[in-house]
Amino acid sequence: MTVADAHRAILAVWRIEQPRLITRLARMLRDAPLAEELTQEALLAALERWPDSGVPTAPGAWLMATARRRALDHLRRRRMLQRKHAMVAQDMEAEQQTMPDLDSALDDDIGDELLRLIFTACHPRLPRQARAALALRMICGLTTKEIAKAFLLPEATIAQRIARAKRTLAESGLAYETPRGKALAERLSSVLEVVYLIFNEGYAATRGEDWLRPQLCSEALRMGRVLTAVAPHEPEAHGLLALMELNASRAAARTDAEGELVLLADQNRALWDQLQIRRGLQALGRARQLGGARGSYALQAAIVACHAQAKTAADTDWPGIAGLYAELAAVVHSPVVALNRAVAVGMADGPDVGLAMVEELMGEPALKAYHLLPSVRGDLLQKLGRYNEARAEFEAAAALTGNHREQNLLRRRAAQAAEAATPP
Amino acid sequence: MRFMTFVTSAHSASPTPELIEAMHKLRDREIKAGRMLDDGGLTPLAAGAQVRIAKGELSVIDGPFVEAKEVVGGYAIFDLRNKEEAVALAVEFMQLHKDFMPDWEGTCEVRAFAGP
Numbered sequence: 001m002t003v004a005d006a007h008r009a010i011l012a013v014w015r016i017e018q019p020r021l022i023t024r025l026a027r028m029l030r031d032a033p034l035a036e037e038l039t040q041e042a043l044l045a046a047l048e049r050w051p052d053s054g055v056p057t058a059p060g061a062w063l064m065a066t067a068r069r070r071a072l073d074h075l076r077r078r079r080m081l082q083r084k085h086a087m088v089a090q091d092m093e094a095e096q097q098t099m100p101d102l103d104s105a106l107d108d109d110i111g112d113e114l115l116r117l118i119f120t121a122c123h124p125r126l127p128r129q130a131r132a133a134l135a136l137r138m139i140c141g142l143t144t145k146e147i148a149k150a151f152l153l154p155e156a157t158i159a160q161r162i163a164r165a166k167r168t169l170a171e172s173g174l175a176y177e178t179p180r181g182k183a184l185a186e187r188l189s190s191v192l193e194v195v196y197l198i199f200n201e202g203y204a205a206t207r208g209e210d211w212l213r214p215q216l217c218s219e220a221l222r223m224g225r226v227l228t229a230v231a232p233h234e235p236e237a238h239g240l241l242a243l244m245e246l247n248a249s250r251a252a253a254r255t256d257a258e259g260e261l262v263l264l265a266d267q268n269r270a271l272w273d274q275l276q277i278r279r280g281l282q283a284l285g286r287a288r289q290l291g292g293a294r295g296s297y298a299l300q301a302a303i304v305a306c307h308a309q310a311k312t313a314a315d316t317d318w319p320g321i322a323g324l325y326a327e328l329a330a331v332v333h334s335p336v337v338a339l340n341r342a343v344a345v346g347m348a349d350g351p352d353v354g355l356a357m358v359e360e361l362m363g364e365p366a367l368k369a370y371h372l373l374p375s376v377r378g379d380l381l382q383k384l385g386r387y388n389e390a391r392a393e394f395e396a397a398a399a400l401t402g403n404h405r406e407q408n409l410l411r412r413r414a415a416q417a418a419e420a421a422t423p424p
Numbered sequence: 425m426r427f428m429t430f431v432t433s434a435h436s437a438s439p440t441p442e443l444i445e446a447m448h449k450l451r452d453r454e455i456k457a458g459r460m461l462d463d464g465g466l467t468p469l470a471a472g473a474q475v476r477i478a479k480g481e482l483s484v485i486d487g488p489f490v491e492a493k494e495v496v497g498g499y500a501i502f503d504l505r506n507k508e509e510a511v512a513l514a515v516e517f518m519q520l521h522k523d524f525m526p527d528w529e530g531t532c533e534v535r536a537f538a539g540p
Binding site (some may be wrong): 008012015058113222223224225252305417 | 459511
């Protein structure tokens with residue numbers, strides 16, 4: 001086994017234990033960001049010791065003991081400052097005396113504590129990008145290096161984002177608190193927003209060479225599953241999970257062998273992941289059971305579910321999708337939703353009707369630099385046989401997107417429109 | 425990456441209550457961690473059947489199965505970052521057997537799904 005192999009194996013073991021480590025330490029220290037640092041220190045200790053000593057029989061207990069010892073040191077240092085901490089430290093020392101049993105690790109119900117951590121990492125006071133980085137680190141146990149790689153950013157940038165976010169939390173006294181009552185709904189939507197942001201950056205990368213960054217999708221999906229487990233009564237958590245599972249089910253069909261994009265209508269539906277579709281439909285059913293059918297994530301999931309259940313592109317229930325978009329537009333006042341609705345209406349009632357809806361969005365300031373506006377317009381114009389106008393729209397769209405693969409697709413479509421415009 | 429793990433054993437004795445409880449807790453933790461997508465335990469081969477091709481002949485064997493061969497007892501499907509995580513989980517799962525059913529012997533196979 002090479003050193004790199006050994007490190008990967010240790011990292012894998014640590015990651016399995018990480019949620020329990022961080023939640024336990026956060027509870028002891030009443031400080032989630034500090035808890036996160038100490039779990040990382042426990043990882044470093046394991047990386048130092050285990051290659052020689054071998055992985056212990058109960059690695060979780062070893063990591064917990066190591067992390068606790070460090071937490072205790074911290075509290076001892078602070079003992080003179082605050083009596084409260086001294087008392088916590090005494091409790092901890094008593095706890096330290098009892099040897100951990102083998103199964104105690106599995107007896108811990110960390111749900112509530114984990115939810116608190118998620119709320120802390122995704123605090124609305126933090127900038128969105130910082131929330132995403134902090135969540136990936138605290139909830140998924142990703143290293144700064146891995147997060148930087150996933151977002152195609154320099155490691156120093158991510159490290160700085162995380163450090164600044166932690167400082168903000170500490171200085172505002174938000175390092176350890178649980179929202180209740182009315183605040184809970186607002187905070188939950190902040191969490192869902194961050195998870196969806198991470199998913200989307202993986203699902204339709206705004207930058208870089210590749211269209212898909214599957215790792216970000218997987219991390220977001222895992223976070224979504226954690227959320228539905230620790231907040232099982234929140235319909236929108238299930239709605240978001242449904243939306244992500246259903247979208248991710250098409251991942252393998254969305255790019256061809258060269259990594260180029262394949263549009264929904266042209267995808268090989270045999271490549272759609274049926275296990276994931278089943279899970280998505282289940283989560284959507286749960287959201288509806290909880291009375292959340294009209295939640296924005298649940299409605300979006302319902303739209304994707306229509307696609308997932310269509311055996312061929314021609315079988316797609318476009319009137320149904322257009323109806324769901326109308327409902328969604330009533331809940332979310334977003335020009336992007338209005339644009340998507342125009343696409344569905346174009347399919348259900350004809351491209352001229354869809355185009356009329358797109359024309360109404362032309363002056364929308366929020367869509368000024370949005371490449372999908374000219375892209376959708378081009379598609380509708382193409383269907384109406386107005387090829388020259390379509391070509392110009394596809395070219396404009398290609399100039400607006402920062403993703404290389406998407407640019408290729410839009411240029412291909414512009415070329416097709418140009419070809420159709422030239423009489424044979 | 426998606427992995428399937430499945431356990432094979434020649435042991436016909438059912439797991440001890442302690443082992444069942446420990447496995448339930450592990451399962452619960454893995455579902456809550458968003459890693460386990462699906463799982464299932466299988467009843468003994470005696471309640472099932474084998475459809476076999478040997479020497480060009482297709483036959484249905486509905487029991488009795490006398491030979492104490494290794495049979496699959498259950499499976500789980502995981503969404504994980506890499507093989508190391510799958511192995512770490514399998515080690516933890518098998519350690520439970522060692523702790524709670526000391527005379528048990530068997531194999532947990534870790535396999536990555538084929539595909540893109």
